[in-house]
Structure formats: structure tokens, C-alpha cells
Amino acid sequence: MLYSLCATYFLMDTPPTRKLGAQRKMLYPAIDMLHMLTYNCYSEKDVNEGEGKVKGSDNQVKLVYQIIEDAGNKDTFHLSNLPLTEINKILKNLESKKLIKAVKSVPDRSVTGGAWYSDQDFESEFVEVLNQQCFKFLQSKAEAARDSKQSPMVQRNSSFATSHEVWKYICALGISKVDLSMEDIETILNTLIFDGKVEMTIIAAKEGTVGSVDGEMKLYRGVNPIIQPTGLVKTPCGLCPVFDDCHEGGEISPSNCVYMAEWLDF
Template sequence: EAVPENHLIGPRTSQLIHSGRKQLLLRTTSGSMEFKMKGSDNQEKLVYQIIEDAGNKGIWSRDIRFKSNLPLTEINKILKNLESKKLIKAVKSVAASKKKVYMLYNLQPDRSVTGGAWYSDQDFESEFVEVLNQQCFKFLQSKAEAARDSKQSPMVQRNSSFATSHEVWKYICELGISKVDLSMDDIETILNTLIYDGKVEMTVIAAKEGTVGSVDGQMKLYRGVNPVIQPTGVVRTPCGLCPVFEDCHEGGEISPSNCIYMTEWLDF
């Protein structure tokens, strides 16, 4: 039910939520939220609730203004106050280099905000990606060479030359070359670039439930190969090998117009 903006909130039981241009809704809230916001006024509680609802993807101040219908000067004052209390934090987003999103202080930002393992302070770590690319390929090469040296039957050699993404992930983690925690998905992204480059092939096999590295009863296996023919023109372009291809768009942090690798490829 709509209530006037100056209606008092019951302690530990309700929270003002903006609904429409000149009305607020009253809803129940948790005691923990009320405890954190003890001593705050209604406007500050409203902004906090909007930020909390945004989760670990955060929310821009512009959207906070739209949802709360508060003046920008008042929102900036509230945001600064909540930050000083360490209830919220501002996080730079790779989606827009000059904008920050706000989220609760104890949340880990979503990959869509930070860019994941391939970014540091909004900058794409191309050298780091290249090192991972080389080390993953080196591991698969060594496994293939060990299989060939085993002098077993060709079929056994071929099967033993494959490695799971979990094995590659474990090898990279043991090298200690990454300052951030890499996930299996991160490693599979790198392995995909090697597949596009014609250096690695992948096969999918059935796996028992609970097997390390398996998903939905299936497991991906990778092996290093010597390309028989050169990759196609599309794959040889930086786009064919780029692990953040899906994040590349005009006007973004990663854009075709400012891609130094595309420039080098065209000059070559």
C-alpha cells in the first residue's frame, strides 16, 4: 500500500521502497539490516536498500537517483556517508572506464564488473593471457611427448596424450604464475584460444558422477597437436584468439578502434 514520504518507519519491521515518482512502499525488513542502519534517516535507509537489492553487480548513482527520486546532491552525500561507515563500497566497472558502481561492502564484485582474471584496475592483462596460453600449451605438449615415448600401441599413446582441464588448471596453479585465483572456466577459456589457433584439440567423453572435472556426466579432454594446415584467416586475426571477444564493442574499454593487436595485425 502506498504511504506518504514523511510516514514513520516502525523499528526493525519495515523499510521504505520507492515506487513511482511521488510515492513510497512500505515492506518488512530483516533485523540485521536495521541493526546496521541504526541511527540513519529514512533516505539513507532507502539508498542502502536499493544498493543491497543490486547484489554483487552493483548499481550506478544515476540508477540510484531514478529508483529513489532523490536529488543527486543528496545521493552523493548519502553515498559518501555510507562509504565512511563501510556499509557500501564503490567499484570501478570494466563496462565504463569513468564510472563506478556501488554495492555492499562485504560483497565480492561479479565478473561482469571486474572483468575477471584478465583485468587489473580495468586494464586488460594481455601479457598475462599470453603467458597462460604458452604454459597451457607447454603442459599439453609435454604430455603428448611422454605418451609418444612410452612405446605403447598408437591407440594407447593417443589416449594417454589427453589431459583434463582440471589437470591443466592444477599445473598452472602449482606454477604460481597467477596473482589471482583462476577457475576451471578461466583455464578452459585459455584452452579454447589454443583450439582456435589449431594447437590443441578437444574431445568430450562420458564420466562417472563425482569425477573431478566432469559436468553433467561429461568431461572435456585436451591434447596438443601439430596443425596440418594454417588456421583460416578469421582465426588468425586477434579476434579469433581473443579470450574477451564477447566483451569487445565500440565505445567500451575493449574496442576494435583502440585494439593495438588489430593494428599490429593489419600492419603486418
């Protein structure tokens, strides 16, 4: 029945891409996406060129090629309902036509969590250090602008820094064991924006300018809060999530509070 449906569909005047898509939907129950393979499409190959080379191949070859093509820069999946010998044969056939290549399996950022995770554990201390250093850099820019004694508008403009400048500063410190991207630094800067410590503005920039994307550039600067928080809020007790459970003689008490000790040791 499956063969007759495929044959009927291919007799219709339908573009090849839609034919392949329909085939894939009909064959989809036979796919068990469980085990990772290390095969990716050549990113430099033209899609139409690839479709032309698999034209005339059987449904299994087209299906495997389509799945690898859809995977992009991520690993593709093992078709467990196909015999391993058949899978290897198809892969070698596609490799011989230079439509795919075997690459070393490198987990995607969506799987590893990127620079903020190590062995699946969130590196909160590392993130906090980056927060402090990024804010310190922007504060120094703002202080240098104020000390310049120029007009208020010039001071304000010179207090801004691009994400590329912040990225260069962090890289020069050598505090990261992993390579950080501009996107990583912008993520840190966004957390500072949410904390009310930094503000961002977007300006137009010439194409090709370092740090610009699509003719736009993000600028950041450290800011002081408009209203200073009360003294109680500044203490650990003011923001303590276990404040109601804290009492002398208990498991949580002021005498053994690590946050209070750190606050008094500044």
C-alpha cells in the same frame, strides 16, 4: 492516481509475485539506478519466506527488497529519488528481519573483467604466458604418450588432459598473482583451440568426478597442424599488419622492426 492503480490491482485475485511486479513497473520511473549500495539478499533465505516477511509492508519497502533480491551476488543500486533517511530506515528494517545483510562491496567479474584485467587494462602479456604454459603442458603429455610405445589408441587417449589437470599445473607454477579458476583456464584453452594448437573432446563422467560438470568432462590435447605453414607465413613479415607501410628509411622499417629482432633471436 498511482495509489489508486496499486490499490485496484491488489484487490484482484492475482498471485503476490505478479502484484509486486506490476507495482514495480508503475514505480519504475521513480528509480534512478546510479549509485552502488553494498546490500545483498541472504542467499540461503527462501524466496517465499522473504515475500511472507515483507507482506503487509508499504510499497517502498517491497520495492527496495525486490531490487536487492534481483541483484543476486551483485551490488544493488541507490534509489536516488527516495530520501536517504528513508532508504536507511528501510534497509535497517529489512536487516532486523534478517532478510538482507550489509557486505563489503566487491566488484563483479562482469565489471572488473576478471583475471585478465588490472586497473582496467588488459593484461596481454599475462594471457600470452598462460597460453604458452598451457600448450607446453599439453605438448609434454602428447610427447610422453608417444614415447610410451603403446598402441595408437592408447597413445591417443593418454595424450589428453582435463582442464583440472591443466589448472593444477598452472597453479603449481606460481606464475599468476591472482587466483585463477577452472573457468579461466578453460578460456585460455579455448583460445588455443581457435589457434588450431589444441583440440577438445567431451566424455561422460561419474557425478562428483573432479573436473566434471553435469556428468560430462572436457579433455584437451595438443595437436600438430595437418599442413605445415609456408616459410613466409612463419616470418613476422608474413603476418605483419603494417607490411605495406614498411620500407627502409621510414618510421617502420626492417632495420628497426622489433618483431624481426625477436624472431631472429629464438
